[in-house]
Amino acid sequence: MSRALASAVALAVALAVLPWILGNTFYVNLSSQILIYALFALSINLLSGYAGLTSLGQAAYFGGAAYACAWLVNRVGLDQTTAACAAVLFGTGLAALFGVLSLRASGLGFLMITLALGQIVWGVAYRWVELTGGDNGMRMGARPSPLGLDISRPMPFYYFTAIVFGIALYCLWRLARSPFGASLRGTRDQPRRMRMLGYHVWLVQWVAFVMSGFWAAVAGVLFVYYNQFVSPITLSLQQSAEVLLMSILGGAGTLAGPIVGAIVITLVKNVVSSYLDRWNTLLGVIFVVSVIFMPEGIVPGSLRLWRRFTGAGTAAPKPVAKTS
Amino acid sequence: MEPALHIQGLRKRFGGLPAIQDVSLQVMPGERRLIIGPNGAGKTTLFNLITGDLRPDAGSVRLFGEELLRLPTQQRIHKGLARTYQILTLFPRETLEHNVVLALLGLAPQRWNPWAALSGYSALHAAARAALADVGLGERAGRVVAETSYGERRRLELAMALAQKPKILLLDEPLAGLSQEERQSVQALLTKIPRDVTIVMIEHDMDVALAYAERITVLHYGQVIVEGTRAEVVADPRTKEVYLGD
Numbered sequence: 001m002s003r004a005l006a007s008a009v010a011l012a013v014a015l016a017v018l019p020w021i022l023g024n025t026f027y028v029n030l031s032s033q034i035l036i037y038a039l040f041a042l043s044i045n046l047l048s049g050y051a052g053l054t055s056l057g058q059a060a061y062f063g064g065a066a067y068a069c070a071w072l073v074n075r076v077g078l079d080q081t082t083a084a085c086a087a088v089l090f091g092t093g094l095a096a097l098f099g100v101l102s103l104r105a106s107g108l109g110f111l112m113i114t115l116a117l118g119q120i121v122w123g124v125a126y127r128w129v130e131l132t133g134g135d136n137g138m139r140m141g142a143r144p145s146p147l148g149l150d151i152s153r154p155m156p157f158y159y160f161t162a163i164v165f166g167i168a169l170y171c172l173w174r175l176a177r178s179p180f181g182a183s184l185r186g187t188r189d190q191p192r193r194m195r196m197l198g199y200h201v202w203l204v205q206w207v208a209f210v211m212s213g214f215w216a217a218v219a220g221v222l223f224v225y226y227n228q229f230v231s232p233i234t235l236s237l238q239q240s241a242e243v244l245l246m247s248i249l250g251g252a253g254t255l256a257g258p259i260v261g262a263i264v265i266t267l268v269k270n271v272v273s274s275y276l277d278r279w280n281t282l283l284g285v286i287f288v289v290s291v292i293f294m295p296e297g298i299v300p301g302s303l304r305l306w307r308r309f310t311g312a313g314t315a316a317p318k319p320v321a322k323t324s
Numbered sequence: 325m326e327p328a329l330h331i332q333g334l335r336k337r338f339g340g341l342p343a344i345q346d347v348s349l350q351v352m353p354g355e356r357r358l359i360i361g362p363n364g365a366g367k368t369t370l371f372n373l374i375t376g377d378l379r380p381d382a383g384s385v386r387l388f389g390e391e392l393l394r395l396p397t398q399q400r401i402h403k404g405l406a407r408t409y410q411i412l413t414l415f416p417r418e419t420l421e422h423n424v425v426l427a428l429l430g431l432a433p434q435r436w437n438p439w440a441a442l443s444g445y446s447a448l449h450a451a452a453r454a455a456l457a458d459v460g461l462g463e464r465a466g467r468v469v470a471e472t473s474y475g476e477r478r479r480l481e482l483a484m485a486l487a488q489k490p491k492i493l494l495l496d497e498p499l500a501g502l503s504q505e506e507r508q509s510v511q512a513l514l515t516k517i518p519r520d521v522t523i524v525m526i527e528h529d530m531d532v533a534l535a536y537a538e539r540i541t542v543l544h545y546g547q548v549i550v551e552g553t554r555a556e557v558v559a560d561p562r563t564k565e566v567y568l569g570d
Contacts, residue, residue: 179429179445180438186415186426193413196375197430197484198401211438 008170015162019155028154029226034266035158035165036222041246041258042172043215048244049253050181051208052188053103054111056240057118060098061213063235064121065091065220067132070140070230080144088217094121095213099206106191115237122235137231140224151225161222168215173255175211184208185253249290251297260298326389328353328492328522329374334383336366336373336546343369344380345546351492351539353388354519358537359526362566366546367526368410371494375407376400387492402431404491408481410500410526414469420480421465424452427484455487456480459513475506482513486521493517495525499532507532534558542566 019028044058069087072078078086102113125132132138143152151160175181186194187201195201224230233239246265251257264286273279294301327350336344344366351357359367372378374385376397385392392400415423428448429435443449456465459479464472469480478498485493498514499507511532517523527533534540540557542550550560557563 174441175438177441177443178438179432179434179440179442180436182422182426182442183429183435189415189417190413192377193409193415194426194430195397196377196401196407196413197427197488198398199430199435200396200398207436 004173011169012166015166016159019158025154028158030266030270032154032158032161032226033270034263035161036219036226037243037246037266038259038262039165039168039222040216040219040243041250041262042168042255043212043219044243045247045252045254045258046172046175046208046212046215048247049251049257050176050184050188051205053106053205053209054244055102055114055212056111056237056244057098057102057114057116057121058212058216058243059235059237059239060118060121061091061095061216062220062223062243063125063230063232063239064094065217066224066230066234067125067138069221069224070138071131074139074141081146084144084221087221088214091217091220092210092214095216096206096210099209099213103202103205103209115240118235118237118240122232122237125235126232132232135232137229140228140230143225143228157226161226164218164222168218169255172215176255180204180207245287249287249298251299251301254297254299257297257299264298325352327351327386328355328388329524330384330386330389331374332384332386334370334373334385335381336369336378337381343546344373347383347543347546347548349541349548349551351522351524353522355522355539356537357522357524358533358540359524359543360528360530360533360540361543364545365543367543368496369546370543371407371496371524371526374494375405398430401488405494406485406488406490406492407494408485408496408498410497412474412477412481414477414480414484416470417468419466419468420456420461420472420476420483421449421452423469423480424455424483424487425449427487428452428455431488452487455483458486458516459483460509475502475510478502478506478510479513482510486517490521492522492524495523495527497526497528499527499529511536 018031022028022031040062044055048054065087068090069083072083072086073080098114098117101117102110105113126134128134143157145151146160149156151157183194183199183204187199187204191201223234242265246261247258248261249264250259250261265283268279268283268286272282276282290298290301329351332348334344334347335342347370359370361367369378373380374392376392376395380393387400387403387405390403392403395403415426425442425448428451432448434440434445453462453465456462459482461476461479461483464476469477472480482498499510502510507529514536525533525537534554537554539551539553541548542557542563544566549566550557550562552560
């Protein structure tokens with residue numbers, strides 16, 4: 001318990017001083033972007049990691065909420081708070097509906113249905129030009145000012161993002177060690193037995209699906225605040241695949257894994273790409289190396305290697321599904 | 325007296341193959357019922373129909389007068405049904421205690437709580453350790469399932485079912501794969517189960533099973549061919565025919 005508190009304090013301090021260390025606006029913005037993607041990756045990790053349901057349609061709730069927020073502020077003229085709440089509600093509702101449709105199947109079938117549903121949403125954004133602006137996307141206008149605070153500049157926006165991220169991480173940390181979290185992991189490992197123990201497996205998975213959609217939608221609203229612009233790319237299959245890779249690369253079914261995955265991929269995409277033309281190749285190499293040496297992901301894999309090097313790790317590896 | 329388990333006219337076909345044909349049986353409260361029959365007789369299929377893993381084509385399964393067939397599996401469990409598996413179905417990366425906690429949580433409304441820490445439910449963990457102690461695994465509670473022996477896992481299966489305090493317990497070959505010594509210790513555990521639990525057991529080990537059960541049902545090609553007390557069934561020529569072949 002005290003260890004968890006210590007890591008929470010350490011993380012909060014690190015997040016607070018980070019922009020002062022970085023200084024440069026580019027890196028402060030990059031940090032905001034990493035936090036948004038980390039939250040997005042944590043949301044899909046709820047499904048692909050804890051529930052064992054690999055989805056390729058997570059961008060639908062992320063981008064859906066981003067579009068909804070921009071549309072409500074820009075076209076409808078709602079105030080920012082109402083628009084943000086409605087946008088998160090829209091993304092979550094979309095997940096509730098898509099959950100009903102895709103949880104009819106499992107495994108590869110589930111993957112294909114989430115992929116198809118995601119593509120439908122992408123298609124709507126791309127083709128329904130009057131509503132969405134089509135390929136040109138939609139402008140957001142301005143960032144909101146929560147509690148009267150101006151977050152239009154990079155530094156305040158970073159802190160705003162960090163606070164939302166911190167709240168989300170805390171909620172997900174509680175979820176991971178809660179009875180519902182245990183139920184969810186149980187349905188991943190032994191769905192048949194869970195049914196036989198009295199669990200409504202479908203409903204457990206659906207609730208997780210909706211929660212996952214909720215956090216993806218929150219990340220989506222942050223994303224549209226960050227860019228002040230949203231286009232069909234936000235809803236694309238590439239976006240869904242990228243966030244899934246973040247969670248798998250870092251370590252599915254852990255809390256730290258998706259965050260590390262988001263850091264690695266966002267850094268390669270934004271920083272390495274300015275030095276290296278073939279940064280996509282580098283990303284590919286990172287994936288291959290990690291799959292070979294740490295198939296369970298960077299975070300659980302590093303812990304395992306660390307234990308081996310320090311000599312404590314001759315015993316069987318600990319389960320990876322715990323929070324780290 | 326109302327039967328604990330009342331099955332009437334149960335039928336199930338897999339394509340052209342009739343797996344269960346018009347099976348009817350009554351198990352009274354507190355009874356120890358043994359179901360025997362050669363491989364492919366439909367014993368496990370019968371269990372799967374009772375639990376809801378499979379849907380029957382026709383018939384009725386009632387638990388203390390209440391029809392189960394309309395209910396999904398998890399609701400049948402909440403009515404007091406529990407089952408162990410012939411092929412171990414455990415959570416291998418979790419501790420023994422966590423396995424039993426999951427069993428207890430399955431019947432508790434707290435299983436939906438996404439906020440409180442599971443480790444904070446001390447009563448739940450105490451009950452889980454007590455259930456493990458009852459099957460002689462008290463000292464192993466903190467071990468991960470993957471690090472335990474096969475015999476210990478068999479007993480964990482039993483602990484998970486018993487922890488739920490079922491009214492009726494279906495045991496699918498609880499002695500499968502155990503050594504002679506382990507068989508005796510599991511048998512002793514089975515004998516200890518209180519009489520408010522009705523037990524239906526599938527078992528191939530005749531020495532143990534015959535000594536344990538009061539009434540025996542012989543299944544063959546999905547049909548009940550003999551039913552009666554131990555002595556009646558053993559004496560019946562049809563039993564010999566099924567087991568020794570014709």
